[in-house]
Amino acid sequence: MTLIDQFSTQYGLVKKIDAFGYLDYLKKYTDEPRKHGKVVLVTADTPLKASRGEGKTTTTIALIDALRARGVDATAVLRQPSMGITAAGSKGGASGGGKSSLSHPELIDWGLCGEMAAIENAQNLLVSFAEKAVDDGLIDTILVPRVSEVPSRSLRQIAVDRGKGDVAEQVVLTPTCELMQIVVLSRSMDEVAERVSKMVAGTKDGKPVTFGSFVDLWRITGILGDAVKPALTETVNGSPVYVHCGPFANVSLGIPSLVSVEMACALHDVVVVEAGYGADAGAQKWLDIACREFGAQWPSAAVVVTRASTWRDDPKLAWRYPFHVHRLENLGIPTFPLVNLWDGEDDRIDTLRDTAASLDLRNPIIGNLFRDGGQALAPQLDGFVDALNSDIAGVSGGASAQHADKRGSHKGIGLVEDVQWIAANVYGVPADRVLLKDGFADSLASAAELCKGVGTSIDDLAVVAVKSPATMTDDDSAAAGERTVTLKKVDPHLGAGVVHVNLTTSLTTPMPKIV
Amino acid sequence: MTLIDQFSTQYGLVKKIDAFGYLDYLKKYTDEPRKHGKVVLVTADTPLKASRGEGKTTTTIALIDALRARGVDATAVLRQPSMGITAAGSKGGASGGGKSSLSHPELIDWGLCGEMAAIENAQNLLVSFAEKAVDDGLIDTILVPRVSEVPSRSLRQIAVDRGKGDVAEQVVLTPTCELMQIVVLSRSMDEVAERVSKMVAGTKDGKPVTFGSFVDLWRITGILGDAVKPALTETVNGSPVYVHCGPFANVSLGIPSLVSVEMACALHDVVVVEAGYGADAGAQKWLDIACREFGAQWPSAAVVVTRASTWRDDPKLAWRYPFHVHRLENLGIPTFPLVNLWDGEDDRIDTLRDTAASLDLRNPIIGNLFRDGGQALAPQLDGFVDALNSDIAGVSGGASAQHADKRGSHKGIGLVEDVQWIAANVYGVPADRVLLKDGFADSLASAAELCKGVGTSIDDLAVVAVKSPATMTDDDSAAAGERTVTLKKVDPHLGAGVVHVNLTTSLTTPMPKIV
Structure with a gap:
């Protein structure tokens, strides 16, 4: 039995591997072959x-x-x-x-071993806990969206508690939710729990309230037990x-x-x-x-x-x-x-x-x-x-060592400057053609305030450019000197440690219509 | 390797068994030990x-x-x-x-191998297909509810397509949905597909339209591949x-x-x-x-x-x-x-x-x-x-053979008479104290009409009494001669072959509050 076999379990037609455990083991036992x-x-x-x-x-x-x-x-x-x-x-x-x-x-196309479904349930459970926090007077506004693995155009904008609260909500696709991002970025279940605890559930009198202040984290990590395994x-x-x-x-x-x-x-x-x-x-x-x-x-x-x-x-x-x-x-x-x-x-x-x-x-x-x-x-x-x-x-090292300086963190760079960097380097649009849509400055300011409320600078979050998959600029068909990128709104995911910035013709909630 | 091993696969800490395949095999090879x-x-x-x-x-x-x-x-x-x-x-x-x-x-309490989540996704996908059928003009009213495995009081009544259609919907808990009933009752994947095809997606000009008339059934059974295995x-x-x-x-x-x-x-x-x-x-x-x-x-x-x-x-x-x-x-x-x-x-x-x-x-x-x-x-x-x-x-045979006549089907017995039988035999309330709430007769008539529209008599469906788990009658604490049962509404599940009848203090959609 090889080392990795000890961290592997048959799971129907695939094996599931406790990657957290395996990598942890390699860190502790540095002489193990790898x-x-x-x-x-x-x-x-x-x-x-x-x-x-x-x-x-x-x-x-x-x-x-x-x-x-x-x-x-x-x-x-x-x-x-x-x-x-x-x-x-x-x-x-x-x-x-x-x-x-x-x-x-x-198998791969049709739900694998339920990983995505588990993440969906865990994120939706967080929303339910946020809802209870509203009932308990801990928050007055919920900031986490419900998720659905099944696309449905009419779920983009919904109202829950119809006839009573009529609370407006959006539903997003499971793969795009913050809990998925947390599973992608975490290197241990402790880190998953720590990041979930830092997720902003909502606000109370305008101040952010994190899940860590009122949720039993083990309930969330319990649901994710097998979902974290590749x-x-x-x-x-x-x-x-x-x-x-x-x-x-x-x-x-x-x-x-x-x-x-x-x-x-x-x-x-x-x-x-x-x-x-x-x-x-x-x-x-x-x-x-x-x-x-x-x-x-x-x-x-x-x-x-x-x-x-x-x-x-x-x-x-x-x-x-x-x-x-x-x-x-x-x-x-x-x-x-x-x-x-x-x-x-x-x-x-x-x-x-x-x-x-x-x-x-x-x-x-x-x-x-x-x-x-x-x-x-x-x-x-x-x-x-x-x-x-x-x-x-x-x-x-090797041939690319000379480029090592191009690989540094952008932490601390102002959000707009960081997006301008992306636009220039990745989309070929210079800073002076990065436009701010009406309302963007307000969106940025309130996002920055939210981050500050939990002791984080928005400039320390990694920028996630949210855009259409088919375009990089407002009009990729325009002449090179005329292409623009328009910043629309800002949405921090403080548990994942990223901040979404909506560009170009992006959808706020990617809930495609069935075709 | 025993026969059942051939139909079993390790699935993490449990085995999943292809019960459809095993029972089919036993039917074909009657000499196999069983x-x-x-x-x-x-x-x-x-x-x-x-x-x-x-x-x-x-x-x-x-x-x-x-x-x-x-x-x-x-x-x-x-x-x-x-x-x-x-x-x-x-x-x-x-x-x-x-x-x-x-x-x-x-494992058992926390999602097992994703069976429930797969059924949730499949039922929600049916709702999405129904929504597309509305867009395509095939139906004008959707009759299948979305489901959620996560409880949330505010999902009991929702409006989707907020700001445009504002379509009223209810969300029910996954275990209670018609697709779960179909998985419970079916003895082959073909039967699952057949029953899904008979589910009423909605109505067009008041007439029922079944999923079989516009859905690729393999998409639904594809999602359920492992969920049907105990x-x-x-x-x-x-x-x-x-x-x-x-x-x-x-x-x-x-x-x-x-x-x-x-x-x-x-x-x-x-x-x-x-x-x-x-x-x-x-x-x-x-x-x-x-x-x-x-x-x-x-x-x-x-x-x-x-x-x-x-x-x-x-x-x-x-x-x-x-x-x-x-x-x-x-x-x-x-x-x-x-x-x-x-x-x-x-x-x-x-x-x-x-x-x-x-x-x-x-x-x-x-x-x-x-x-x-x-x-x-x-x-x-x-x-x-x-x-x-x-x-x-x-x-x-044996000691209970004399009671065999008590085990027959109730098919063909009128719905109210059937519920009266349940009330008398199971709840101890005689027929004359089974009351019909205002609106029940209308609900029954339109349900019967819906059944007729797909060529089924409502009296041939098995009655599912929907009620509080804690009571059998309108007031179990009342004196024996005063206890009543009140019939409230009727909801046929034509794919599963059952008809829900709401009694006593039942919830329409069992979406509990988090306590």
């Missing part, structure tokens, strides 16, 4: 539509199958799909496709894949749990982390939130997925793909374009390589991954593997 | 308060531990507790207590216990799934089924719904739990306990009083036996089951085991 795997981000061009995937999961699966076929101990860490969206038919699953699939997509499944070719925590990097963190990636790095040499939707969402969140502010590992390489048609057919949006690739390269991350071909596109390979060269990109990796799986990639990975090998000491 | 266990109901006096248990689960666990100590292959089938209620602190757990506990109460856990003494489906026999079926009991009967000689709250709720539902209408096994014995104090301290309600015991005996079910002592009540044993004798009850089984576990019961079970053994051929 690896120090390198992190690779698989991200994508900004998608044209949120519901039409570029093929990130398919690419992730093909990539690790290909690396393992070359003898590299590679694995992937995926986010759990939002079952509600999948089950509702608003999008397909998120388990790859064809030869680049997970062996049990029905699941281990595999690709149809037998490559190991870990799945943990929720999607939607446009409106929340949208990254897998930090401990799932850390555990994978202790067990494998290469850990591919899926970071979607596009590089401006998932990759931005991994780099600027997980790495800079929460100690996650800086990637040793990145793969940016696109489709042959996307790259070609939208001239006004064509700036986005090379922009993303060059931005990542400029951070010192060797970044590989990857074109996920659909049927009938094989004859476009030469043209695609020419285009990439003309855009000053690395020679792209190209394949029909649905049809051909990892076999389509394996022969093309020499440069990719070289780049990983040349980053000898992982994040702390 | 048992034909007898069913024992453990029920209770009508509780004084719903939140204060009499100790049914504790008794059930002590009873099977005691039977196994005597060499009898006994097991129990428990309902999964409503996690929301437990987590909210509205009641304690439902996993027994002290020496009469399950080995993993934290879990196998054990008592602290190692006795096997199956857990499946939801509680609340006062407002819904409140019984474990039919297949979990049938599977247990194929694997063990004695199967103890917990049927709460009181004999007027869970036992009534097992006998009059599960057995009469859905082919469940008639019990070979019953145990009616009470507490020493309950039996003694409430003279105006003292009629209820002997009434329940005699009613069950009169149905031909050998019925054993059991007094679950609390600390400091040991000196009451002689008095309790005298009281039982004066009430013409069997000699009661008495013990402090929390403190002493099954050891307190084992020496007292001679008569109980004799009664089981004398029912030689189980339900089809």
Whole structure:
């Protein structure tokens, strides 16, 4: 029995791993054998539509199958799909496709082992406790939203206690709630409890009141007992894949749990982390939130997925793909374009390589991954593997050491300045074209006041840009010199330690309609 | 590997069993070794308060531990507790207590393997599909409620689409929803799908429209894949216990799934089924719904739990306990009083036996089951085991054969007449004191019309009496000749094949306040 087996339990068709316990054990017993795997981000061009995937999961699966076929101990860490969206038919699953699939997509897409549902129940229970706190006179306004895993447009705005209190509420999708963020960011159950205790339940006479002041935290952590454990499944070719925590990097963190990636790095040499939707969402969140502010590992390489048609057919949006690739390269991350071909596109390979060269990109990796799986990639990975090998000491040295200064925390930088930094670096919009919508200043001021009320500076919270998955600016089709970003409102999540800033055409509550 | 192992999968600390598959296999391969266990109901006096248990689960666990100590292959089938209620602190757990506990109460009480959450999501997804059907013009009124596993008084009455449609809705607790009833009653996934297809989504111009006419049923059954599988856990003494489906026999079926009991009967000689709250709720539902209408096994014995104090301290309600015991005996079910002592009540044993004798009850089984576990019961079970053994051929013969005519279906009996039968036989209130509240006739007429619209007679649906768990009549403390039962409204669940009739002081939507 290996060490990790002692922290693993069979759970139907998958294994669930006590990542908290395993990582804690490794910290205590430093002589135990472990690896120090390198992190690779698989991200994508900004998608044209949120519901039409570029093929990130398919690419992730093909990539690790290909690396393992070359003898590299590679694995992937995926986010759990939002079952509600999948089950509702608003999008397909998120388990790859064809030869680049997970062996049990029905399980991954359809609720896994109830992790998301447990987080939903725990967050809703917090709302119920807040409601009781209103009855008990402890608070007069509730600031935590109820959540639903099932999408429903009419839940965006609801009134509860109809006919009596008629209290206005919003319902958000489970993956985007603060408790999901807490599970993503915490490295122990104690930290989960500590963060829940710091969540602001509501206000009393305008002053924030945290859950820690009136909730039995064990009731919440009790519900989350199994939800904090990553699941281990595999690709149809037998490559190991870990799945943990929720999607939607446009409106929340949208990254897998930090401990799932850390555990994978202790067990494998290469850990591919899926970071979607596009590089401006998932990759931005991994780099600027997980790495800079929460100690996650800086990637040793990145793969940016696109489709042959996307790259070609939208001239006004064509700036986005090379922009993303060059931005990542400029951070010192060797970044590989990857074109996920659909049927009938094989004859476009030469043209695609020419285009990439003309855009000053690395020679792209190209394949029909649905049809051909990892076999389509394996022969093309020499440069990719070289780049990983040349980053000898992982994040702390190698080719990217010169960029280490670009990886620091933004803690203490003013919120607007921080968003301006994101706009300039990630969206290509300079500070003078970052606009403040009417009401933004008030929203910022009251958010800052709320933070102050619990002894935190809003400038110490990590900024979560909330935006449409399909755009980075108010109009991505506008000329480069005319693109703007408009800041709309501010919403601190003091338990998670982040602050949401709504930009562009974002939805306040991402409750999609069933399509 | 035994046959049942082939249908079992480890699922964390429990096993999940494909009961559908196992029972199907036994039907096909009739030579396979199997048992034909007898069913024992453990029920209770009508509780004084719903939140204060009499100790049914504790008794059930002590009873099977005691039977196994005597060499009898006994097991129990428990309902999964409503996690929301437990987590909210509205009641304690439902996993027994002290020496009469399950080995993993934290697991059973805290969401098990996500079964309830999956049913919640599936029912809520049906509501979302109904909402889309409104958008598509297929229906104009939605008749299925959203559900929540988490209690919240303000969810009882809500308005969705606030500020636009302002559509009034009610939210009910997950265990009480129609989809839970369908999982309880179905014997295959095909039957689940068939029943979901028959659920009435809403009406169009007053005519019922079923989900079958516009929903992809595989999306619903996909979510329920693991939820339909009973879990196998054990008592602290190692006795096997199956857990499946939801509680609340006062407002819904409140019984474990039919297949979990049938599977247990194929694997063990004695199967103890917990049927709460009181004999007027869970036992009534097992006998009059599960057995009469859905082919469940008639019990070979019953145990009616009470507490020493309950039996003694409430003279105006003292009629209820002997009434329940005699009613069950009169149905031909050998019925054993059991007094679950609390600390400091040991000196009451002689008095309790005298009281039982004066009430013409069997000699009661008495013990402090929390403190002493099954050891307190084992020496007292001679008569109980004799009664089981004398029912030689189980339900089809033995001492209770003369009562077989009391077990027939009530299909075709008019709804009011059927409720009058329940009132007379189960609550002790004759037909002339069954009152119809203003509006009841209209409610019944429109329910009957709805049923007719899908080709079903309302008189063919099984009646689910919806009432307070703590009362059977409008005032249980009134003199026997003055007690009444008032029928309030009618709500058919055409997928489950049942019709709810609200009586006494029932809540329309059982959404308790957090206490």
